[in-house]
Amino acid sequence: MKPIKFSVAREKLEQDILDAAKRLFAQRGYGGVSLDHIAKAVGASKQNLLYYFPSKEALYRRVLHGVLDVWLSYMDALSQRPDDPEQALREYIAGKLRFSREHPDDSRVYANEVISGAPIFAAEIAERVIPSVQADVAIFNRWAECGLCRQVDGRHLMVLLWASTQVYADWSSQISLVLGKQELDEADFAAAESLIVDMVLRTVLLPSRPDHGDATP
Amino acid sequence: MKPIKFSVAREKLEQDILDAAKRLFAQRGYGGVSLDHIAKAVGASKQNLLYYFPSKEALYRRVLHGVLDVWLSYMDALSQRPDDPEQALREYIAGKLRFSREHPDDSRVYANEVISGAPIFAAEIAERVIPSVQADVAIFNRWAECGLCRQVDGRHLMVLLWASTQVYADWSSQISLVLGKQELDEADFAAAESLIVDMVLRTVLLPSRPDHGDATP
DNA sequence: GTCTATAGCCCGATAGAC
DNA sequence: GTCTATCGGGCTATAGAC
Structure with a gap:
């Protein structure tokens, strides 16, 4: 039960990150966006974001x-x-x-x-x-x-x-x-x-x- | 005479910087380009570049x-x-x-x-x-x-x-x-x-x- | 999973010698 | 005009406590 609940929460945050990253990449391009910008847009820390995605480029690839x-x-x-x-x-x-x-x-x-x-x-x-x-x-x-x-x-x-x-x-x-x-x-x-x-x-x-x-x- | 010669050289470098900046901004966007990239593309130093243009944004405005x-x-x-x-x-x-x-x-x-x-x-x-x-x-x-x-x-x-x-x-x-x-x-x-x-x-x-x-x- | 701490680097911009 | 040196800060990414 707990794993399911965690998994759901995890997937929600993951999706929130992808959505925020998409919006910011759209506006400023890959080089114009930092992980900090994306993290703040979803109310998380940059380190937490790097727990969900191994690197900035990996996150960008997922968005693309x-x-x-x-x-x-x-x-x-x-x-x-x-x-x-x-x-x-x-x-x-x-x-x-x-x-x-x-x-x-x-x-x-x-x-x-x-x-x-x-x-x-x-x-x-x-x-x-x-x-x-x-x-x-x-x-x-x-x-x-x-x-x-x-x-x-x-x-x-x-x-x-x-x-x-x-x-x-x-x-x-x-x-x-x-x-x-x-x-x-x-x-x-x-x-x-x-x-x-x-x-x-x-x-x-x-x-x-x-x-x-x-x-x- | 000397001022004229200097002025010509100055304008040439200035134009080279603008051309290189345009090419790089076109490819990677404003946030994806550093003054160092542009300076190296024209064989100058970043500090020298900042002698010709007061800031990165000012250079970008000139390009635009x-x-x-x-x-x-x-x-x-x-x-x-x-x-x-x-x-x-x-x-x-x-x-x-x-x-x-x-x-x-x-x-x-x-x-x-x-x-x-x-x-x-x-x-x-x-x-x-x-x-x-x-x-x-x-x-x-x-x-x-x-x-x-x-x-x-x-x-x-x-x-x-x-x-x-x-x-x-x-x-x-x-x-x-x-x-x-x-x-x-x-x-x-x-x-x-x-x-x-x-x-x-x-x-x-x-x-x-x-x-x-x-x-x- | 999320936190603090930090490594190691690159950034834009300035100061001052020459 | 161009150089060396450097400041202060932001950057990606990692380490390790909890």
Whole structure:
């Protein structure tokens, strides 16, 4: 009984540490955060924190691992509707924008690591993210081959989808200034979604022509 | 004569320090870089560096100031062709992509500062960037009013233009992984430009109809 | 598991010789 | 202008009492 109770308390503190570390890493980057900052944010001592995590870098890796889990969980939307490009892209964009809205710190930690050249996580990105992206690109190319959508470079399209959705998390401070408000609200995200969906569908979908099947030589 | 010679040498070292600091701040963020790192990168001592700049934060501000100059110098393309939306947008996108290709570290320093919530540069961004953006948005709205382009939210369009172009500097490490090469080359930037221009023009330009003036009720 | 104590190093910044 | 020397403090991490 006691071990269970202890274990629960232990896991709660461990999770609190990971959450606080994520928030601080997102804001100031790896080098801008000390173990003392994180410890104080959860009301513990730095030494206690080092009891749960063997080193600062190990803690950072755990944070990044969790961030990658969340990032990838919003990325499988394309494969959900393998025969309907329009609906698949609508859901993909909506999902990635929901990620930016619901998990801005995850987005920022990931962005910080990528901007730095992914010094610590290049291997994990190559193993987990790239295959996921390539799967999406493959789905895209199949649509184009089947005549379900226009021929566009799926790899650059994926880049554009990340960029246009994650910017609403990573750049929210500057976007708020542009929009003249303290922070982004639901209406702003709805406006963003509307524009991005409009752009992507105009680019990717074939011009509707239910009568004829071929236009270019 | 001597004062001039000294002055020249002084300005050269000062510029070397700023360049090295920019590169390191881009890679590791403000907190991840020490004065010693920067000093060693230019072959000087940390004390000597503090002779040229009164403090680390003052040096960072000088770097950010220069970054903002470059960033803004690529942003006035819209006003150059106030009567030709298509050409103006083509040049704006090409210019911002050239910025990402020619000044990736400037882009990353700026991105790092914005992701952190612009703790140091919020005031300067509000004073210099926001008016520039609002000028672009105003040009855009005028085009829409004059019937030169479709009615889209100029503010979100500007966000999308930054995001889709800067991502090729800030996220180059991950994009390289996706494209399966060591670093991005001219052809990759050309492909990006082609896709972004295509998307934006499809979204913004009116459907060509030289015969009639109204389609929607 | 959490505490105090501390090792050993790196940090930004200053003082003063030359 | 550049140097050596150094201050005072923060840093990661470890040791050991309880």
